[in-house]
Amino acid sequence: MSSTTDTTDYTPPPVWTWNKANGGRFANINRPVAGPTHDKELPVGRHPFQLYSLGTPNGQKVTIMLEELLALGKTGAEYDAWLIRIGEGEQFGSGFVAVNPNSKIPALVDRSGPVNGSGGPIRVFESGAMLLYLAEKFHAFLPKHGATHAECLSWLFWQMGSAPYLGGGFGHFYAYAPTKIEYAIDRFAMETKRQLDVLDRRLGESAYLAGDAYTIADIAVWPWYGGLAKGLLYGAGEFLSVTDYKNVQRWADVIGERPAVKRGRIVNRLQGDPANQLHERHDASDFELRTQDKLAAKAS
Numbered sequence: 001m002s003s004t005t006d007t008t009d010y011t012p013p014p015v016w017t018w019n020k021a022n023g024g025r026f027a028n029i030n031r032p033v034a035g036p037t038h039d040k041e042l043p044v045g046r047h048p049f050q051l052y053s054l055g056t057p058n059g060q061k062v063t064i065m066l067e068e069l070l071a072l073g074k075t076g077a078e079y080d081a082w083l084i085r086i087g088e089g090e091q092f093g094s095g096f097v098a099v100n101p102n103s104k105i106p107a108l109v110d111r112s113g114p115v116n117g118s119g120g121p122i123r124v125f126e127s128g129a130m131l132l133y134l135a136e137k138f139h140a141f142l143p144k145h146g147a148t149h150a151e152c153l154s155w156l157f158w159q160m161g162s163a164p165y166l167g168g169g170f171g172h173f174y175a176y177a178p179t180k181i182e183y184a185i186d187r188f189a190m191e192t193k194r195q196l197d198v199l200d201r202r203l204g205e206s207a208y209l210a211g212d213a214y215t216i217a218d219i220a221v222w223p224w225y226g227g228l229a230k231g232l233l234y235g236a237g238e239f240l241s242v243t244d245y246k247n248v249q250r251w252a253d254v255i256g257e258r259p260a261v262k263r264g265r266i267v268n269r270l271q272g273d274p275a276n277q278l279h280e281r282h283d284a285s286d287f288e289l290r291t292q293d294k295l296a297a298k299a300s
Contacts, residue, residue, distance in 0.1 A: 045080030
């Protein structure tokens with residue numbers, strides 16, 4: 001592995017070997033192999049869905065979706081949201097790996113009963129797959145057919161393919177890498193701004209990404225690009241001139257005012273205002289009774 005401070009004269013060896021930590025945030029959990037590092041079963045609550053997650057943009061997608069379904073009266077979407085502290089390597093426990101072999105949050109288990117003859121709990125991993133699974137199961141937030149259906153799926157998969165350039169690319173090199181590398185920051189800032197322009201042009205044509213209706217495409221894209229547009233990611237709002245994207249700003253504001261979005265974005269959250277941190281969610285009343293500010297007040 002190359003030195004983390006050498007950005008100009010590194011020559012890759014014939015065969016790469018993992019012989020040192022790569023530095024930067026999350027270096028302590030990065031490794032080139034999969035599978036569990038320790039035995040640990042996952043907790044199971046009383047609700048049909050068990051979510052194991054953290055309040056990152058990827059985690060927010062699923063909690064927002066579940067809260068939106070509950071707001072529609074879909075009581076079968078009740079869920080327990082268990083906190084997975086990825087900085088401590090909890091995603092490498094044997095129970096988590098059994099649900100998500102990729103060891104990334106979020107991970108979801110549907111324990112609502114036999115589905116399509118399976119006869120037992122169904123695991124779902126990858127946030128886009130979870131949104132699609134829930135939309136199909138509850139017949140909500142997914143256009144049924146035709147052009148809007150195709151448009152919705154296109155933007156859903158656009159997000160899945162594009163966000164790694166924003167997070168693992170721009171976010172990493174701008175905010176987390178141990179050294180500031182001009183080439184890397186310029187490369188991914190350019191791509192991030194191109195993506196914002198893609199969204200801005202689309203949202204100049206329609207209220208939401210798939211058309212006139214709010215769908216899983218918006219639920220997938222908003223935590224990443226809505227958060228970026230409102231200056232909530234990487235402290236990079238000014239650097240990327242996010243206020244220039246007027247259509248994205250309008251869309252981000254509209255979605256951000258949805259009550260289910262306000263609830264979903266604070267579930268499993270560990271950072272920011274304690275009033276906007278609900279470390280675990282096991283009941284709708286938790287939003288009123290168990291945010292970190294409330295728990296701290298009780299403890300004192």
